[in-house]
Amino acid sequence: MSVATKYARIFSLGISEMLAWRFGYFVMALGSAINLLVLFIFWTAVYQDGNQIGSYSLEQLLIYYAFSITLQILMDYSFVWGVSEALHQGNLSQYLIRPISYINFLFVKEFGVRVATIASFAVPLAGVVIYFxxxxxxxLLAWILFAATTVFGFIVVSLFGILFAMTTVWFQNPHIAGSLFFTTSFLLSGRLVPIDLMPAWLASIARWSPFPFVTGMPLEFVLGNRAGFSIQELLIGLVWFVVLLFSAQRAWKWAVIKYEAGGA
Structure with a gap:
């Protein structure tokens, strides 16, 4: 079996597992649609009173938060708890004997899950695209850059998630670290509020972190507020990628050593 075929099957496995959970899939789609509807009602009410949020028009904010929900679904890191459970219950052994990197397996499988999850939000998102x-x-270049930045954001979230999952072999669970990451990402990524609406000191911190690649930066391409990347942004992204990849690989190796030493 070729490497491409192997990873294609892992990708399809992630999609199949998500689609098999039919009722939950329906609830997820309904919840996303309701979330989007609430945001539309809220911001429409705000702008009807004559308020203005920075330089954003009502249409821009609605587009921003509609695509933000989409990215939030894609960047979900709940797979961390599945990895933690596998470590606790001794179910990791099956992956240690397979001729494939567990990190690669996890990343490709989770990407399949995310694709299936995004499909659940396709109808309301299509409505937004048609309306606006x-x-x-x-x-076309703007959408290519949006897609490329989104993929990089997914990689960032996945590497952070793997790091937190590996802490399970040293601690009872990674919930504390995971919650800290979620809160930090929620604030600095631009998911809660666009980065250019943040206080200057907070926006500066955000721009030196990898989190704008998760939400804020891709959405700037959608709004037409960005045409490309600066050299500084590319260097920041590259440094964070190298640091996170190295850290995730080292954490995995240490976790395996401790896991095997524990007799799991």
């Missing part, structure tokens, strides 16, 4: 089609960029 004249406000969205018509440049």
């Amino acid at each position: 089609h004249d406000r969205l960029p018509n440049s």
Whole structure:
């Protein structure tokens, strides 16, 4: 079996597992649609009173938060708890004897899960795209850069998630570290509020972190507020990628040693 075929099957496994959970899949789709509807009602009410949020028009904010929900679904890191459970229950052994990296297996499988999850939000998102089609960029390059930044954001979240999951072999669970990551990411990524609306000191911290790649930066391409990346942004992204990848690989090796030493 070729490497490409192997990973394609792992990817399809992630999609199959998500689709098999039919009722939960329906609830997830309904919840996402309701969340989007609430945001639309809220921001419409705010702007009807004559308020203005920074330089954003009502249409821009609605587009921002609609795509933000989509990225939130894609960047979910709940797989951390599954890895932690496998470590606790001794179910990791099956992956140690397979001729494939567990980190690669986990990443590709989870990407399949995320694709299936995004599909659950396809209908309301399509409604947003159709309704605001004249406000969205018509440049193919903008959408390519949006997709590329989103994929990089997914990699960042996945590497952070793997790091937290590996702490399970030293601590009871990674919930504390995971919750800290979620809170930090929620604030600095631009998911809660666009980065350019943050106080200057907080926006500066955010721009030196990897979190804008998770939400804020991709959405700037959607709104047409960004045409590319600065050298500084590329260097920041590269440094964080190298640090996170190295840390995740080292944490995995140490976790395996401790896992095997424990006789699991």
